[in-house]
Amino acid sequence: MRVRIAVIHYSATGVIHRLATSLAEGAASAGAEVRLRRVHELAPAESIASNPRWQAHHQAESAAGGTPLASLDDLAWADGIALGSPTRFGGPAAQLKNFLDQSGTLWIKGVLAQKVVTAFTAASTAHGGLESTVLAMLNIAYHWGAIIMPLGYGPSAVKATGNPYGASWVSRKGSLPDEPALAAAHAQGVRLVHVAGALRGDQGSSA
Ligand SMILES: Cc1cc2nc3c(=O)[nH]c(=O)nc-3n(C[C@H](O)[C@H](O)[C@H](O)COP(=O)(O)O)c2cc1C
Numbered sequence: 001m002r003v004r005i006a007v008i009h010y011s012a013t014g015v016i017h018r019l020a021t022s023l024a025e026g027a028a029s030a031g032a033e034v035r036l037r038r039v040h041e042l043a044p045a046e047s048i049a050s051n052p053r054w055q056a057h058h059q060a061e062s063a064a065g066g067t068p069l070a071s072l073d074d075l076a077w078a079d080g081i082a083l084g085s086p087t088r089f090g091g092p093a094a095q096l097k098n099f100l101d102q103s104g105t106l107w108i109k110g111v112l113a114q115k116v117v118t119a120f121t122a123a124s125t126a127h128g129g130l131e132s133t134v135l136a137m138l139n140i141a142y143h144w145g146a147i148i149m150p151l152g153y154g155p156s157a158v159k160a161t162g163n164p165y166g167a168s169w170v171s172r173k174g175s176l177p178d179e180p181a182l183a184a185a186h187a188q189g190v191r192l193v194h195v196a197g198a199l200r201g202d203q204g205s206s207a
Helices: 015-029 047-048 052-062 071-079 094-100 104-107 130-145 179-200
Strands: 002-007 033-038 082-087 117-123 168-170
Touching: 002 015, 002 179, 015 033, 015 082, 015 117, 015 168, 015 179, 033 052, 033 071, 033 168, 047 052, 071 104, 071 168, 082 094, 082 179, 104 130, 117 130, 117 179, 130 179, 168 179
Parallel strands: 002 033, 002 082, 082 117, 117 168
Antiparallel strands: none
């Protein structure tokens, strides 16, 4: 059976969505079955409308062909889970946290202790909370009892991004991830497949 990877993210203006897509492509290139999923938007319509990029991304994702919404089944189904959120005051967005706060029914059965979990993020400034946001997402995985997977310094793209905690991008005034940032996300997807496969005991997998 192919390794199963769920890439679950929140993105207001599309930056995290780009990283999530690249990470999903990396996982697929390593042979995994991949579910790319977004969590429910919780912000009121007037907040979304206050930012044209937020409005555009929200409309595109809500339309036919947009990223499917995440469900608890995606968590239960996956061997490896990648969590993505923009930095919000140094931590993950409430939209992602709200989804993860619904995982208690799986947690209590120990289902999530079998997973490999990794995380990725974006912030508008280099010191605005990239590491703290990745670490805060992974706090939840510690409680699940999951195996935490950092990106590490192995992938060559990390030499450019400089962030071993997870793929990340400094979006400044809304710029989309550049090639090294997308490559880091891609490499994180590949690594997640290798680690999740090795944990499952697949022959030929390597971390
Ligand atoms: C309410 C709010 C809080 C934010 N907090 C931070 C922050 O603490 N540090 C930072 O560098 N950027 C912060 N940002 C900027 C976003 O993290 C950044 O624009 C990110 O790239 C957005 O990703 P997205 O396009 O996937 O939504 C904040 C943005 C919003 C709307």
